[in-house]
Amino acid sequence: MIKGYMGKFLYIDLTKEEVREIPLPQWMAEKYIGGKGFGAKILYDFLPAGTDPLAPENIIMFMTGPLTGTAAPSMRACVVTKSPLTGTFLDSYFGGHFGPEIKYAGYDGLIITGKAARPVYLWINDGEVAIKPASQLWGRDALEVNAAIKEELGDDTVKVVSIGPAGENGVRYALINCEYNRQAGRGGTGAVMGSKNLKAIALRGSRQVRIEDTDTFKEAIEKANAELKESPDVQALVETGTASAVPFANETGLLPRRNYKDGTYESANKLSDIGQSKHLWLKSAACMGCPIRCSKMGVVRTGKYAGTISDIVEYESAALIGSNLEIEDIRAVAYLVKLCDRLGLDSMSAGSAIAFAMEACEKGLIDPPEDIKLEFGSVEAAEYLIKAITFREGSLGQLLAEGVKRAAEKLKGGAEEFAVHVKGLESPAWGPRGVPGMGLVLMTADRGGCHQRGFPVAYEAGGEKWNGKPVEPLGLEGKAEMVAQLQNYLAGTDTLVKCDFGGFGVQPATYARLLTAATGRTVGEDLFDHVGERIWNLTRLFNLREGIDYTQDRLPARFVNEPLPSGPNKGHRITEDDMKFLRTDYYKVRGWDEKGVPTGATLDRLGMQDNDKFKL
Amino acid sequence: MACSEKQSGGYNPRLALLKIRHINEGLIHEPVVCRQCSNSYCQTVCPVNAVERDDETGAVLIDRNKCTGCGLCAKYCYFGVIRLSNEEKKAEKCDLCGGSPACVRECPTGALELVYSGGGDNND
Numbered sequence: 001m002i003k004g005y006m007g008k009f010l011y012i013d014l015t016k017e018e019v020r021e022i023p024l025p026q027w028m029a030e031k032y033i034g035g036k037g038f039g040a041k042i043l044y045d046f047l048p049a050g051t052d053p054l055a056p057e058n059i060i061m062f063m064t065g066p067l068t069g070t071a072a073p074s075m076r077a078c079v080v081t082k083s084p085l086t087g088t089f090l091d092s093y094f095g096g097h098f099g100p101e102i103k104y105a106g107y108d109g110l111i112i113t114g115k116a117a118r119p120v121y122l123w124i125n126d127g128e129v130a131i132k133p134a135s136q137l138w139g140r141d142a143l144e145v146n147a148a149i150k151e152e153l154g155d156d157t158v159k160v161v162s163i164g165p166a167g168e169n170g171v172r173y174a175l176i177n178c179e180y181n182r183q184a185g186r187g188g189t190g191a192v193m194g195s196k197n198l199k200a201i202a203l204r205g206s207r208q209v210r211i212e213d214t215d216t217f218k219e220a221i222e223k224a225n226a227e228l229k230e231s232p233d234v235q236a237l238v239e240t241g242t243a244s245a246v247p248f249a250n251e252t253g254l255l256p257r258r259n260y261k262d263g264t265y266e267s268a269n270k271l272s273d274i275g276q277s278k279h280l281w282l283k284s285a286a287c288m289g290c291p292i293r294c295s296k297m298g299v300v301r302t303g304k305y306a307g308t309i310s311d312i313v314e315y316e317s318a319a320l321i322g323s324n325l326e327i328e329d330i331r332a333v334a335y336l337v338k339l340c341d342r343l344g345l346d347s348m349s350a351g352s353a354i355a356f357a358m359e360a361c362e363k364g365l366i367d368p369p370e371d372i373k374l375e376f377g378s379v380e381a382a383e384y385l386i387k388a389i390t391f392r393e394g395s396l397g398q399l400l401a402e403g404v405k406r407a408a409e410k411l412k413g414g415a416e417e418f419a420v421h422v423k424g425l426e427s428p429a430w431g432p433r434g435v436p437g438m439g440l441v442l443m444t445a446d447r448g449g450c451h452q453r454g455f456p457v458a459y460e461a462g463g464e465k466w467n468g469k470p471v472e473p474l475g476l477e478g479k480a481e482m483v484a485q486l487q488n489y490l491a492g493t494d495t496l497v498k499c500d501f502g503g504f505g506v507q508p509a510t511y512a513r514l515l516t517a518a519t520g521r522t523v524g525e526d527l528f529d530h531v532g533e534r535i536w537n538l539t540r541l542f543n544l545r546e547g548i549d550y551t552q553d554r555l556p557a558r559f560v561n562e563p564l565p566s567g568p569n570k571g572h573r574i575t576e577d578d579m580k581f582l583r584t585d586y587y588k589v590r591g592w593d594e595k596g597v598p599t600g601a602t603l604d605r606l607g608m609q610d611n612d613k614f615k616l
Numbered sequence: 617m618a619c620s621e622k623q624s625g626g627y628n629p630r631l632a633l634l635k636i637r638h639i640n641e642g643l644i645h646e647p648v649v650c651r652q653c654s655n656s657y658c659q660t661v662c663p664v665n666a667v668e669r670d671d672e673t674g675a676v677l678i679d680r681n682k683c684t685g686c687g688l689c690a691k692y693c694y695f696g697v698i699r700l701s702n703e704e705k706k707a708e709k710c711d712l713c714g715g716s717p718a719c720v721r722e723c724p725t726g727a728l729e730l731v732y733s734g735g736g737d738n739n740d
Contacts, residue, residue, distance in 0.1 A: 070627045071617040073724060097638075104628045143641065157630070180642040208626020218722070225724040285645055288629070289617050291724035297643050309641050 002029055003212040004066035004518035010107045011616060012122065012129065014196050015056055015114030019129045024108050027612050030521070033495035033531055034065030036091050038109060039080025040538045043089060045614040049545045053084035053188070054170055054195040056115035062102060062161075062201075063109040065497040069100030069209045070217075072514045073224050074290045074502025077102065078494070079184040084191045085172040085349070085403050086424040086448040087546050089539040092175075092189050093452075095287035095499060096182035098203065101159040105205030111616070116197040121149065121162075125204045134199040139165055141342040142177040149202050159203045164344025166390040167194035171401040173349035173426070177341060181295060181311035182287070185346045187425060187447055212520035220513040224506045225291055231505035233458075234292055238284070240273035241294040242315035247272050249319065252461040253434050253567020256324040258376055259355035260420045260558055263431050264566045267328035271318045275330040280310055292501050305335035313337055316451075319429030320351030325358065326376040336382055343390040352426035353400045354385045356407065356419055365413050369396060420556040422449030423548060433559050434569030435460040437471075437479040440582045443553045444483065446539035452500060454486035474569065476578060480585035484536075491535045492528025534606045536590075537598045550596035553583055618722035622713065633697065633710045634719050649719075650697045650710040652676050658689035658698055658709070666707075673715040674732060680706050 001007035009022045032041050039061050051057050060081040068075045077099025083090035102110060106127050119134040137145045142164035150156045159179055167174035167190030174190030175183045184190075193199075211217045228234045236244055249255035250268035257265045269275060280298035287295075296312040313322075313330065317337045327333055340347040358381065360366045361374040368374035369388070374381045388397030399407045404426055408419035420427045425448025432439035437456030445453040458464045459471040459482065466482055493503055493511060508525035516522050554560075555574055563571045587594060591602030603609050619632035629636070634649040652669075656676045659667040666682035667689060669675070678689070678698075685705035690698040698709045710717075712730065720728045 071621065071722065100629075104630065180638075206628065206630050208620070208624050208628045208631065210626040214621070214625075221722075221724075228724075282643070285642060293725075295642075299643065309643050311642070 002026070002066075002519050002521070003210045004070070004515075005029060005034075006103050006106050006108050006207065006209070008107060009109045009111050010124065010129065011111045012131075013114040014112065014116040014120070014131070014198065017131055021107075022111070022616060025612075025614070028614060029066070029519075031531070031607070031612070032535065033492075033515075034068070034108065035063050035078050035497035036080070036491055036494035037531060037535050038495075039063045039078060039091055040089060040535050040542070042111065042614050043080060043082065044538055044542050046616060047082060051082060053082045053087065053192060056196065057113065058082050058192055058195070059111060059113040060189065060192045060196070061109055061111050062099075063497070064099055064102050065495050066518050067496045067498070067514055069103040069288075070211065070518065071221055071289055072217075072496075072518075073221065073228060073506070074287070074292055074499040075099070076287070076497045076499045078497055079176060079189045081189060081192045082546075083187040083425075083447065084170070084195075085188040086548075088423055088447055088548055089542045090187040090189065090447050091494070092184040092186045093494070093497065093499075094176075094178040094182045094184045095290070096179045097288050098159045098161050098178045098182075099497070100288050101203040101205055103205070103209050104207050105203050106207045110201070112196065112198065114196065119197050119199050121198065121200040121202060123153065123202050126206055137199050138168060141165070142344045143180065143342050145200055146177065146180070149200055153202060155204065157204070160200055162200035163190040163193045163198075164342060164390070166344040167191055168199075169390065169392050169401070170194060171345060171389055171392070172403045172406075173346040173353075174344050175346045177344065181297075183341065183346075185348065186450065188346075190344050211518050213517045217514065217517035220510060220517055224502075224510045224514065227507055227510060228291055228502065228505035234501065234505040237292050237294045237501050237504070241296050241312040243271075243273040243276050243296070243312055243318060245315040246318055246323075248462075249315070249429065250323075251568075252457075253564060253569050254430050254432075254457065254461065256319055256429050256431050258326060259324060259352075259359045259418055260427070260431050260556075261359075261562070262565050263433065263569075265323040265326075268323065270328045271313070271322040271330050271333060276313060279330050280334055281312070285311075287499070290499070290502070292499075294501055300331045300334055303329075303331050305331050308335045308338055310334040310338055316429050317347040317351070320348050320355075321382070324351055324355045324429070325382055327379055327382065329379070332379045336379070336386065339383065339386050343386065345386060345390060348428060349403065349426040350386060350389065352420060353389065353404055353407070354382050356404045356415075357385060357396065357400055359418050360411060360415060363414075365411050365415055366396065366399075369394065417557045417561070420558055422554070422556065423447075423552050425449045427556060430457055431559065431564070432555065433564040433572050433574060434567065435473065436476055436574055436578060436582065437483055439555055439559065439574045439579075440479055440483045440586060441487070443555055443579065443583065444487070444586060446536070446543060449556075453490060454483050455500075456482055456486065474572060476581050476585075480582060480589045484586065484589045485529070487536055488529045488532035490532065492530070492532030495528075495531060495535070530606075534608060537603065537606055537608060540592070540596070540598060544597060550583070550587075553596060554579055618718040622718040623708075633699075633708065635697075648695060648697060650676070651695065652710075652712070657692045657694065661688045661692045663688065670711075673712050675712040675715075676709070677711050678707050678709060680704075683707050
């Protein structure tokens with residue numbers, strides 16, 4: 001067995017109640033490393049085209065990487081499945097303590113398929129697997145379930161992932177809570193668990209993650225930690241997490257307001273690290289083995305929502321539940337985000353769906369529910385909708401539980417004009433009208449509208465140099481190459497599985513040293529670009545096989561048709577011609593044909609035409 | 617992490633002698649580790665005098681050769697930081713790594729320090 005790995009996956013078929021171990025093939029460790037790579041390869045090889053994401057046949061995986069659960073700083077794990085929201089490949093990352101515990105229990109990943117006859121949870125204890133009844137937990141919120149399972153098992157050190165009622169009810173953007181304050185948030189992972197009658201997974205393990213060359217590994221860790229200390233971006237996260245991105249996004253005109261209509265908000269500081277320090281934060285906290293400690297744990301002390309224990313309201317939630325809904329009271333935002341966590345909703349998609357409903361009501365396309373003023377700024381309306389969506393209550397709850405893409409298709413009447421999504425995934429809180437490179441990232445991200453598959457904002461609006469040269473913010477030239485390189489590198493390091501924040505500081509050569517020392521296989525710093533490009537082509541092939549083609553590599557209508565009303569890039573939009581230029585350039589850079597299909601030559605170059613298939 | 621690696625040769629915080637307890641949805645993270653008590657119950661209750669203080673480091677140490685694995689020390693440790701090893705059924709506790717603890721050496725943020733009460737290195 002290669003060190004760093006545990007050497008096997010755990011496969012569970014809930015329909016047949018079959019449990020077995022599958023050895024990790026050496027070629028897979030070498031070609032796909034871990035995390036996203038393993039997930040992409042298994043999903044592509046295993047899942048027949050056209051599988052309904054909420055059918056028993058879909059698979060849901062919890063994947064680690066060779067550095068997960070070691071002392072290498074800032075590592076995570078990921079959930080990979082076919083998304084019920086977008087129909088695309090879906091990978092969603094989470095920190096905390098559950099990921100490492102997968103390895104301590106003896107596995108590189110969990111692969112789950114089928115559907116249990118009735119609600120169950122999995123109890124995986126050092127290689128022993130029990131499928132346990134969960135009828136008593138069904139209907140309860142995700143955090144209650146976490147506590148209840150620990151009590152039932154008589155051990156509060158057990159690590160638990162759980163879904164809330166939203167996942168049970170098949171809300172297409174339901175999430176999985178991964179221990180407290182960490183979520184596999186995007187794309188509906190929780191709905192897939194719910195469709196399998198799987199309420200939770202509990203883990204305990206006493207195996208060790210072994211390292212090939214411990215001395216060199218410790219030296220590389222020291223280097224990585226030094227790089228984290230030297231990075232101003234990382235130090236900003238140490239101080240204020242992502243909350244200080246609120247004023248940055250506001251100043252650069254990228255902060256969504258009123259369902260992305262605008263890009264600035266005069267109350268931004270109330271939602272930022274300033275407002276959060278005043279009303280919430282008590283201390284910093286970290287995921288296992290991470291010196292960045294971007295968590296800011298706290299509690300709402302005053303007002304209507306006093307007593308709400310809250311982690312930092314990270315940037316995406318602060319923007320999408322805050323400024324995007326024009327809710328400026330951070331205490332209310334913390335409460336609403338926590339409510340999403342408990343009920344098991346992605347607060348990003350939920351925020352977007354609520355904003356969509358508020359605008360639809362403003363435009364007279366939907367009627368407000370009785371006694372509710374469905375308008376921007378209303379905390380009551382937001383709270384009402386979060387609950388209605390979770391329980392699919394009434395026509396409005398049903399409509400919005402499907403996501404804004406399906407909701408707009410159903411509503412018609414021009415609703416598509418303000419349904420802000422890419423491929424069905426509600427856009428992140430980075431309106432791209434002043435940053436076209438970011439626009440291209442959203443257009444081409446494998447899981448739909450996502451900001452974590454590349455972040456050119458740092459270069460386009462943050463003043464960082466790209467390959468030693470300043471970047472023209474509004475320019476289109478060269479953006480495709482930058483985006484493809486960023487995507488490749490991030491996908492490559494999503495195999496380790498690194499946290500994006502660690503990646504702001506830790507350099508490619510250091511990741512390569514960590515991986516070399518852990519596994520004993522000598523790798524160079526360019527490995528991640530190569531493996532990342534391979535993965536990026538594989539997820540593209542998956543999406544194409546699902547019928548998601550180049551016509552969906554586009555931005556929401558709002559960013560194309562409506563000029564930005566305020567901020568430094570006031571008046572700017574990304575036109576159809578801009579999108580066409582970016583797309584064409586991007587396909588060329590990627591070695592894809594004019595319809596965005598990887599060419600045979602490209603697949604040959606990446607070593608993807610071989611017969612290595614993962615078999616269950 | 618560092619402690620588990622020192623103890624077992626691999627990484628798994630469950631195998632560490634320094635534990636972090638997560639309380640109240642993660643609002644509180646409490647480190648739990650042997651305090652090398654000056655009035656150490658483990659030393660007093662040990663029926664075979666296997667527990668002794670190292671004058672050099674100040675650490676309370678368990679002599680594996682003398683230990684019979686009876687578990688009294690673990691039972692009466694107020695902080696619950698003594699355990700019986702799985703394989704040999706011998707009591708194990710933090711020995712300050714001989715005066716230079718791995719947890720302190722490898723802590724990336726400098727949050728951990730080895731401090732002797734009363735000042736000096738290990739006078740008390």
